[in-house]
Amino acid sequence: MIRASGLTKYYGKTKAIENVSFSIEKGEIVGLLGPNAAGKTTIMRILTCFLTPTSGTATVNNFDIWEEPEGVQKSVGYLPERNPLYEEMTVGEFLNFVAEIKGVRKKREKIQRISDVMEKCGLLNVEKKLIWKLSKGYRQRVGIAQALINNPPVLILDEPTIGLDPKQIIETRKLIRELAGERTIILSTHILPEVSMTCERVIIINEGKIVATDTVENLTAKLKGGMEITVEVEGEKEKIKECIGSIEGVEEIEFLHGRENINRFTVRTRKDRDIRKELSAKIVNSGFGLLEISLKEMSLEDVFVKLTTEE
CATH class of the missing domain: 3.40.50.300 (P-loop containing nucleotide triphosphate hydrolases)
Structure with missing residues (x-):
């Protein structure tokens, strides 16, 4: 056409x-x-x-x-x-x-x-x-x-x-x-x-x-790097970070905010590793309270910024 x-x-x-x-x-x-x-x-x-x-x-x-x-x-x-x-x-x-x-x-x-x-x-x-x-x-x-x-x-x-x-x-x-x-x-x-x-x-x-x-879906899949996982965990902040950091494939742990011993983190991983199941088990088996775990999907905004700012 x-x-x-x-x-x-x-x-x-x-x-x-x-x-x-x-x-x-x-x-x-x-x-x-x-x-x-x-x-x-x-x-x-x-x-x-x-x-x-x-x-x-x-x-x-x-x-x-x-x-x-x-x-x-x-x-x-x-x-x-x-x-x-x-x-x-x-x-x-x-x-x-x-x-x-x-x-x-x-x-x-x-x-x-x-x-x-x-x-x-x-x-x-x-x-x-x-x-x-x-x-x-x-x-x-x-x-x-x-x-x-x-x-x-x-x-x-x-x-x-x-x-x-x-x-x-x-x-x-x-x-x-x-x-x-x-x-x-x-x-x-x-x-x-x-x-x-x-x-x-x-x-x-x-x-x-x-x-x-x-398609938006295909562009997202092509450009997506490692996973970005948000977790909210009850427990001491530094010990939680140490626990999460011991999992293979974790590249970065970002503390977002905390209140009354409840702490929220963003966990970034290598491209070839889906650690969600292992991450959940590790947190729970280490005696912490897992209140939330969610995967951040790459948005069209992310795709657009990546494509229009790359050299």
Whole structure:
């Protein structure tokens, strides 16, 4: 559905992206993740033919960005980070205007498309409301609706939840998930929970280059080092540390806090050692009270930091 090959873009002598290649299959929701100024928006603008690359190419829905830019643009619904709305129009008027400029001109088809996208995006109750009177969450819904108006097979959403409150984020996330399957979706964000809660796969970009592409689960498994285990134990702090330190594979014991002879530690181990069973038995058999033992899983935040700070 989407193929990028060797995309490079320079603004003067400043490199925005370099040799970016990836593929996205039909029906996937893929997160384009990276720090601010990593090159995410540049990639999206190239894929929507609002910007030409310095070198490299891409196809969207089998249309080449160089040879068939009109076909690309007809195949893509685009929500830029700065949602371009005409605030003096009502929601219905704006969607009618967008339908016209996107080539949906047959009256019956246009009425049906506007009705469909308003229902899908939860806008039927604000059809006659002026856009400037809408909340930020509803404005984002209008932005997604305009991207859907010509029923494109590809949706490209640039920071669709930025500036929204928690309730609006949940509603927008739910809407994006509901659109999955029907369409291929690229979601650009620097907000990590958005990717793990919405996307099936992630492309991580840093300083204009792709540093990883995979599912969140696979990236976590590849990058995970030794275990990080939290234990809460009743007993004397130094004796507990000595007890835990005698277990093979323990590399570090970090004291977190203690109160009334109850002490909490983080235990870090070698990559090839799962010591949880041995650790539990050792603590209990040494006469200490084991109150809690838990494994800290590597989060997307950990993966992101590791990949974007490595030399």
